[in-house]
Amino acid sequence: MRPLQYVIGLDGGGTKTAAELCDAAGGVLTSAIGGPSNFQVIGVEQSAKTILDLVETCCHSVGCTIGQLESIVAGLTGAGRPGDQARMAEAIKAESARRGSPCKDVRVESDARIALEGAFGGQPGIIVIAGTGSIVFGKDAAGIVHRSGGWGRIVGDDGSGFAIGRDAFRAVFAAIDRRGPATALSKKLQKNAGLADSDAIITALYKEGFDVASIAPMVMEAAKGGDHVARIVLRRSADDLVGLIAPVVRKLHASSLKRSPFPLAFLGSLLTNKNYYSDRVRSLLRTELPSVRIQAPEAPPVHGAVLIALDGIRS
Amino acid sequence: MRPLQYVIGLDGGGTKTAAELCDAAGGVLTSAIGGPSNFQVIGVEQSAKTILDLVETCCHSVGCTIGQLESIVAGLTGAGRPGDQARMAEAIKAESARRGSPCKDVRVESDARIALEGAFGGQPGIIVIAGTGSIVFGKDAAGIVHRSGGWGRIVGDDGSGFAIGRDAFRAVFAAIDRRGPATALSKKLQKNAGLADSDAIITALYKEGFDVASIAPMVMEAAKGGDHVARIVLRRSADDLVGLIAPVVRKLHASSLKRSPFPLAFLGSLLTNKNYYSDRVRSLLRTELPSVRIQAPEAPPVHGAVLIALDGIRS
Numbered sequence: 001m002r003p004l005q006y007v008i009g010l011d012g013g014g015t016k017t018a019a020e021l022c023d024a025a026g027g028v029l030t031s032a033i034g035g036p037s038n039f040q041v042i043g044v045e046q047s048a049k050t051i052l053d054l055v056e057t058c059c060h061s062v063g064c065t066i067g068q069l070e071s072i073v074a075g076l077t078g079a080g081r082p083g084d085q086a087r088m089a090e091a092i093k094a095e096s097a098r099r100g101s102p103c104k105d106v107r108v109e110s111d112a113r114i115a116l117e118g119a120f121g122g123q124p125g126i127i128v129i130a131g132t133g134s135i136v137f138g139k140d141a142a143g144i145v146h147r148s149g150g151w152g153r154i155v156g157d158d159g160s161g162f163a164i165g166r167d168a169f170r171a172v173f174a175a176i177d178r179r180g181p182a183t184a185l186s187k188k189l190q191k192n193a194g195l196a197d198s199d200a201i202i203t204a205l206y207k208e209g210f211d212v213a214s215i216a217p218m219v220m221e222a223a224k225g226g227d228h229v230a231r232i233v234l235r236r237s238a239d240d241l242v243g244l245i246a247p248v249v250r251k252l253h254a255s256s257l258k259r260s261p262f263p264l265a266f267l268g269s270l271l272t273n274k275n276y277y278s279d280r281v282r283s284l285l286r287t288e289l290p291s292v293r294i295q296a297p298e299a300p301p302v303h304g305a306v307l308i309a310l311d312g313i314r315s
Numbered sequence: 316m317r318p319l320q321y322v323i324g325l326d327g328g329g330t331k332t333a334a335e336l337c338d339a340a341g342g343v344l345t346s347a348i349g350g351p352s353n354f355q356v357i358g359v360e361q362s363a364k365t366i367l368d369l370v371e372t373c374c375h376s377v378g379c380t381i382g383q384l385e386s387i388v389a390g391l392t393g394a395g396r397p398g399d400q401a402r403m404a405e406a407i408k409a410e411s412a413r414r415g416s417p418c419k420d421v422r423v424e425s426d427a428r429i430a431l432e433g434a435f436g437g438q439p440g441i442i443v444i445a446g447t448g449s450i451v452f453g454k455d456a457a458g459i460v461h462r463s464g465g466w467g468r469i470v471g472d473d474g475s476g477f478a479i480g481r482d483a484f485r486a487v488f489a490a491i492d493r494r495g496p497a498t499a500l501s502k503k504l505q506k507n508a509g510l511a512d513s514d515a516i517i518t519a520l521y522k523e524g525f526d527v528a529s530i531a532p533m534v535m536e537a538a539k540g541g542d543h544v545a546r547i548v549l550r551r552s553a554d555d556l557v558g559l560i561a562p563v564v565r566k567l568h569a570s571s572l573k574r575s576p577f578p579l580a581f582l583g584s585l586l587t588n589k590n591y592y593s594d595r596v597r598s599l600l601r602t603e604l605p606s607v608r609i610q611a612p613e614a615p616p617v618h619g620a621v622l623i624a625l626d627g628i629r630s
Contacts, residue, residue, distance in 0.1 A: 081514050148492040151513075154520055154527070155484045169470045177463040178562040198466075199396050205469055212469070247493040 009305025010074040012037030018302040021058040030061040040078040048091040066101035071309040075114030118304025119265040119297035131268035132213040134160035138248035140255040149244040159241025161213030167233040168219045183229035188218045223276035238280040261293040324620025325389040327352030333617040336373040345376040355393040363406040381416035386624040390429030433619025434580040434612035446583035447528040449475035453563035455570040464559040474556025476528030482548040498544035503533045538591035553595035576608040
């Protein structure tokens, strides 16, 4: 009889980290939730510690050691670049060696990559993530992953909560300058965000760490209430988001033999909740990209990390 | 015989501070140049010291004391808000008291405000500043000052070097994602800014203090070379800048009895140099805002500070 094989997948972000330990058939043996592991914020060492704590918890629960795990795959926020992925993987290896139980194999991926894998059980499909930032990931029939967007708030936040918040503030200042029409957003910022006047808005806006995306729900509310300016902001962001999706759809079609509809899943509350914005994105997709079929993700991102780990030990 | 009256004007920014000491008739008695006085960067105390050093130098040169100056007016970068202006004026007063020669009257203004005053010798007119940021200031026949823009890089950099640089980067990433057409800007960033690939661009872009506006000259070059994408970036920024100017022109017309053309002056190398962008802005102004007459500024901003000081002692 072959000895039991274990893998572990992790999904780490700015508020929490999820872990799932599975057998070689993908059966979930245990799972756990730990603290944040965004290494861009807390540093690679601290992130590696959080991850190893979770790995140890899971191993303890099924009665194995870290050294017995065939593979550790961590999908982390901010881990989009190969250099960062390698640096973070080294830190996890070093931390497990320090704990006297060196791991066999470690792979670090972006959170979007594992979300893609989880959403379609490792099969081809497209995920569209719109949270504070935005990114589109698509996997074609050959297993090649294509991306669009995800370049950060200065150059690549198209259709994200940040972009919606920023454009709402822009519209408020255009109204102050009489460059643009009056908007209900001005009052909403005063009331709900406690930003009394333009001085208070500017002071808040340029303070380190101000959450521009936190304004997005107010824009949804204003649009629902019929505010023309809020609707323009959301329609433009929906156009931008569909503009991110289109090239990924083209690449998937180009690499596929059959032209059957591609499954597409939304992630992030901007899109998964019903609101003026998500309605608009859905409607644009129907008309602009009819070859796409919107569906709910099959499994959470943490299970996507497990699937990548399993793929690694099989190949 | 009435005793001689003196005033001093200062123009302070991130790289240097200029000072001009004048008599009550506006005759320049002496001038001097000192270090930077951007209080947002170096702090109010250090900025006040730099300013007082320059004031002392000028006073020494004409043989008067600080206490004999009727008025000190400083136009400073980043001093757009009343709260900051009051804080900075207090610091100058405190520093002059510390030096044993308390000043009579201190007023702090934005650098744009003194530039407006200098450009038209205190008369009505509009200045359009496009450097790293952008702002439009107009003074009407009643002496009321109207502004548009100047809300900083997140929400108000329309038509600025920052906006042009940001949109150029956006276009390069759109080309990478195949969302947008190929552009000569990609190669230019590689060659002239030493940004080898998208990883290098992203790393540079999100590093504290990266100068996005420094890319603007490359965009001008690419546009001159016929690059379609660079031209679109510049045309859009030109539209945005004229969009900032239009409401100020409307306000000046509304408050003026006669509808004669208003003088308008450009500041900042983006506009004062001949390039694809400044050509476009000039051409748009001719067609969109024909009531405006472009002219060179009559005097530099530091003399505008003097004019405000003189106005203060006369009223």
